[in-house]
Amino acid sequence: MTQTLNVALGARTYPIHIGSGLLSDAGLILPSLKQKRAVVVTNTTVAPLYLDVLRATLEVGGVDVLPVVLPDGEQFKTWETLNLIFDALLGANCERSTPLIALGGGVIGDMGGFAAACYQRGMPFIQVPTTLLAQVDSSVGGKTAINHPLGKNMIGAFYQPKLVVADLATLDTLPDRELRAGVAEVIKYGLIRDPEFFDWIEANIDRLLAREKDALAYAVARSCANKAEVVAADERESGERALLNLGHTFGHAIETGLGYGNWLHGEAVAAGTVIAAELSVRLGWLAAGTLHRIERIFDHAGLPVIAPRLGTARYMDLMSHDKKVQDGKLRLVLLKQLGQAVVSDVADESMIGAAIDARCT
C-alpha cells in the first residue's frame, strides 16, 4: 500500500509517496520528468544495490539515466564532491530543465539538492531517500547544504523537490547502525510536538528495530506528516521550523568536533538531545522522569546517550557558528515538557557548560 502526503507550499506543493517497492513503480516518477534524460546522483554503496532498479524503471518510460556516483560518507559532503556533480552535468550538456534525482541517504540528498539548486540557477529535483533518516527527515522540506570545515551545513539553499519517493524496501539493506541513527529523528518528532507518537515509539521500538514493515511504514508516514506540517507553516525557518533542530546544535558540534563521518548524524542528535533535555531539567522545565524516558528510549534503540568529551570551551566555540545564533547569543531548542519544544536563549554559558559536562564521557 502506498501512502501519499503533501507538503503544502502553494504553487510549489509536492507529494511524498511512502510504500514498498516504489523504485519499480514507473507511474510515480515518470510523469514528473519533462525530459528524455535524468541525472541520478548516488554513492558507491547505494549504486550497486538500487541504481539498476531505478534505471530500469526510468528506461521503460524512455528516459535515459546519467549516473553520478559519489564516494559515501559525511566526510565527502564538501565542495570538492559537489564539483564532481557540476563537472558531470556540464560534461554531458545537461540543461536547466534536466531533472536531477538524488538516490541515497541524507548526504546524497543534501548534496544532490544543493547541486540542483545551483546548476544554471536551478534544475528540477527529485528525492529518492534510501535510509530511514532521509525518509523521515532530510528528504522532506527543501534544506540542502554542504559542510564547511568550521561548521556543518553552513553553505546551502532552501530548494524544494518536485517529489519525494520513499521506498521502504530499500531499508532492508540498511546497516543496523544506520537504521538506529534514523530512529533518533523519529523520536525527535515525538519529543518536540507529538507526545502520542512518542508513546507509540516506546511501545513499538523493538518492532522498528526488527524492521517490521508495518511499523516502519507507520513511523515514516507519521514522521513525514509532522515534518510536512512544520515546513508548510514555516518554510524558511523564521520560527517554528527551528524546533526540528532539537539536539542538533549540540549534535552538529559533536559531528564537526570529532571530524565529519565519525559519528553518524542521528547518533550525534541522540546524544545532543540528551544534553538539551538535561539543560531543560536544570531550567526547571522538564521533569527528571521525562529525561529518564528520553535516555531510556535512545539507549534501547542502541543510540549514544553520552556525548564525547571535547571540552566545554570547544563545544561553545563549535556552537558559536550555529545558524540560530542571533546578536551573538546562542539560542537552543529546549523542552518545556514531552511534546513541547521552544527556542530559548535563557540559559547562560555556565549553565550550558554544566549541562554538557554532566552528559559527557
Add this chain to the structure above:
Amino acid sequence: MTQTLNVALGARTYPIHIGSGLLSDAGLILPSLKQKRAVVVTNTTVAPLYLDVLRATLEVGGVDVLPVVLPDGEQFKTWETLNLIFDALLGANCERSTPLIALGGGVIGDMGGFAAACYQRGMPFIQVPTTLLAQVDSSVGGKTAINHPLGKNMIGAFYQPKLVVADLATLDTLPDRELRAGVAEVIKYGLIRDPEFFDWIEANIDRLLAREKDALAYAVARSCANKAEVVAADERESGERALLNLGHTFGHAIETGLGYGNWLHGEAVAAGTVIAAELSVRLGWLAAGTLHRIERIFDHAGLPVIAPRLGTARYMDLMSHDKKVQDGKLRLVLLKQLGQAVVSDVADESMIGAAIDARCT
C-alpha cells in the same frame, strides 16, 4: 538629486537608489541594517578607492565593517574565491542575519550575492555597484553566480538584494575601457525593448563617454527602469527575461573561449550582439540599415564589433552549455526589428555558423 526606482516583487520589492555621492549618505543604507556589523565584499581595485568612504558612513551609525577584499577580475569568479568569503564569514562568526554588502562591479556583485544566497542558506544582501555595467544591469534583478571552466555563470542562484545603491560618483574613477563595456548593456535595452532610448543613446553617446553627469544619470536610471520592469514580470526567466540576454550566448562563448578576463563582459556582448543582428538580417527579420546602426553605435563607443575567430565548431560547442538550450536545441535572442527582441530556435546550425563566420576576424 537622488532618483529611486522599485523592483516590484511583492514582499521582496526593493529600491534602487541612483545619485551622486550616495556612498556617504548614511540615511540610505543604515536603516536596512539590522545588525551592528556588516560584511563588505570588495576587491583590491575598489577597496583603496571606496572602502573607507563606505566604512565611515556605516560606522557613523554604529555599524562595524568586516571587509573581505578579493582579487580583481572575471578570472577570479570561481569557487576558490567564493570560498575565501565563506572562510571570512565563518572565521568572524557571522550570523544568518548579518548583512553582506557587495561593493564593486559585476564580478563582486555576482560572487557576493551568491555567497549571501548560500551562507547559512541565505543572509541579507545589499548591492553597491561601482561600475557602469553593474549599475545598469548586473546589480539589479537577483542573478548571482560563479563561472565553471566549461561555462560562464553556470553555478548560481536567483537571490534578490534588499537594496541597490548606485553612486554615480564612483564612475569618475572607472577606467575608460570599463565605462565603454558598461555602455554595451545600456545599448542593449534600446535594442530589445526601448527604441526611443536607442535614439537617445545615438544622440548622446559622446556625452556618455565624456562622463557628463546628467547623461550618465539618465542612462543609468532608464536602464534600471527597463530592467526592473522585465524582472518584475519574469523573475526566474521563464519567458521575457531571457531577452535581456541579447548577444550573451555568443558573448559568453567568447569570454569562455578566450579565457575569462581577456575580453570584458560588455565587450563580448557587443561583438555577440552584432552576430545576433547579422543572423536576424539573414533570417529576413532585421533591415540591413538597422544592423549598420547597431555596428556604428558600438564602434562609436569603442566596443568591438568583430568577434575573435575561435572557429565555428568551437563556438557551437561552447554555446551548447547555454542556459537557454532546450531539448538539445539552441535558442537565441534575435531581433525582429530595432526595439523588439525574440527568443527563437528557427536558425539551424549552418545558418548560425555562417553568421558567426561573417562577423569574425
